[in-house]
Amino acid sequence: MKIERLLSILVVLLNNEIVSADELAKKFEVSKRTIYRDIESLALANLPVVTFHGRNGGVGLMPSYKMDRYLFSDEEKQKIIEALKIQTSMVHEDSQMLIDKLESLRGINNMSEHFSFYSPTIHRKEIEQNLQDKLILLKQAIALNRKLHIEYVSQSGEITHRVISPYKIVLNGGSWYLEAYCEKRNDRRLFKLTRIRNYTLLDEEFAAANVEETDLAPSxxxxxxxxxxxxxxxxxxxxxxxxxxxxxxxxxxxxxxxxxxxxxxxxxxxxxxxxxxxxxxxxxxxxxxxxxxxxxxxxxxxxxxxx
Structure with a gap:
């Protein structure tokens, strides 16, 4: 998931002066385009990410920040824990271990008393539980770059069977969506998870880098x-x-x-x-x-x- 990759990239930058986008892409098995987006996300989070141009260029952190690379303020730890708790609440990630480690650090006591997350979606509890199996399989398909066969019900009630290449899970407007390339439509599509009624993980792989090259254009x-x-x-x-x-x-x-x-x-x-x-x-x-x-x-x- 993105939050885990962002934390991992931050650790790499803390321990290296300059790292190229190629190195990061290879290390995390994603495209350079994804790495650039991750770096932009870190910058938007007010982390002092610096881009170095030239033959030996890449990305790094400002030296003044790296001096205290093993020290997080209580506020910084709180933000990381809250982000992980949101993710854990949404998809039951194994982030709880990392949360426990951060909370056990000196200066982090009883932080869970000040932050709770009941449900990220508009769905009833029973629907939310039903979605967990789908989320687990979809994350597996994305991690393995494997295609899926799905039975999908459109908003108008039309039932179609499709082969898709999934690459992103999106929480939007209180509902879960899967962003994927649809072979039936020969285009990228958003599929609402509650409308995916049957799904099968296929043996056929797809090239993740090719899928990520285009963005869904909002109108x-x-x-x-x-x-x-x-x-x-x-x-x-x-x-x-x-x-x-x-x-x-x-x-x-x-x-x-x-x-x-x-x-x-x-x-x-x-x-x-x-x-x-x-x-x-x-x-x-x-x-x-x-x-x-x-x-x-x-x-x-x-x-x-x-x-």
């Missing part, structure tokens, strides 16, 4: 929504302060969203308390779906009166 649009005033508390669960404008009798929300994501389930959470101003395409989808529900309710009502 962003600006949405403008109007909510009833009493929805403010709920809105802070989903939107930033600068996306929310509070008026006397209503609340306007303007935000950017990826058109590849289905916003309808989110909008239905607010029932009649939301109105879509734009984009027009989202508005049409929303009201088309409402019309389907309305027609079905009328149909069911009529049927119930047939003797």
């Amino acid at each position: 962003y649009e600006i949405a403008e929504l109007v909510f009833q005033r009493d929805q403010l508390g709920k809105l802070y669960d989903f939107f930033l302060e600068n996306e929310i404008t509070i008026h006397e009798n209503y609340i306007k929300v303007v935000f950017s969203f990826d058109n590849n994501r289905n916003l309808l389930p989110f909008l239905f959470m607010f029932s009649s308390s939301v109105e879509i101003i734009k984009p027009e395409s989202l508005k049409r989808k929303y009201y088309n779906e409402l019309n389907k529900i309305y027609n079905k309710l009328n149909s069911d009502t009529q049927l119930s009166y047939i003797p």
Whole structure:
């Protein structure tokens, strides 16, 4: 998993002046592109990563940081432990051993009292438990660069059989997804784990480096929504302060969203308390779906009166 690789890369950088991306890629059996992303993640975490150019270039840590390479502040240890606890809660990793070792270090006492993680997803406990077997097999397939045969149910209920090359597990919007290359569609796809109904690990391998070369391109649009005033508390669960404008009798929300994501389930959470101003395409989808529900309710009502 990425968090373990990041910690391992940090240990390598602490013990070496300069390390090339090639060396790191070979050591961790990933592509150079992945290493560059990992280095960027370390930099975003405010670690003093420095890039050295030239013939003997590579990456390293600022000398002042390396002087105390075996010393982590309590705050730094806390952040590492919390990150590992989140990962352990989500996928039952064997990170608990590392957590115990860090917590046993001098200065780390009773830290678990201040941090807990009940569930990272919107799923019921029974569904979450059911997903654990899938997660274990998917991680195995990713580690071994092995293809999978899956039976997948689309949002519209269509059942398809696909051969995929998996390479990333994603937690997004409270649901688990598998990012993989789909041979049926000849393209990269996101598969929701709850909709993968049957799965088989195949003997056939795939080239991981080739799969990682392209990124799923998001297609962003600006949405403008109007909510009833009493929805403010709920809105802070989903939107930033600068996306929310509070008026006397209503609340306007303007935000950017990826058109590849289905916003309808989110909008239905607010029932009649939301109105879509734009984009027009989202508005049409929303009201088309409402019309389907309305027609079905009328149909069911009529049927119930047939003797």
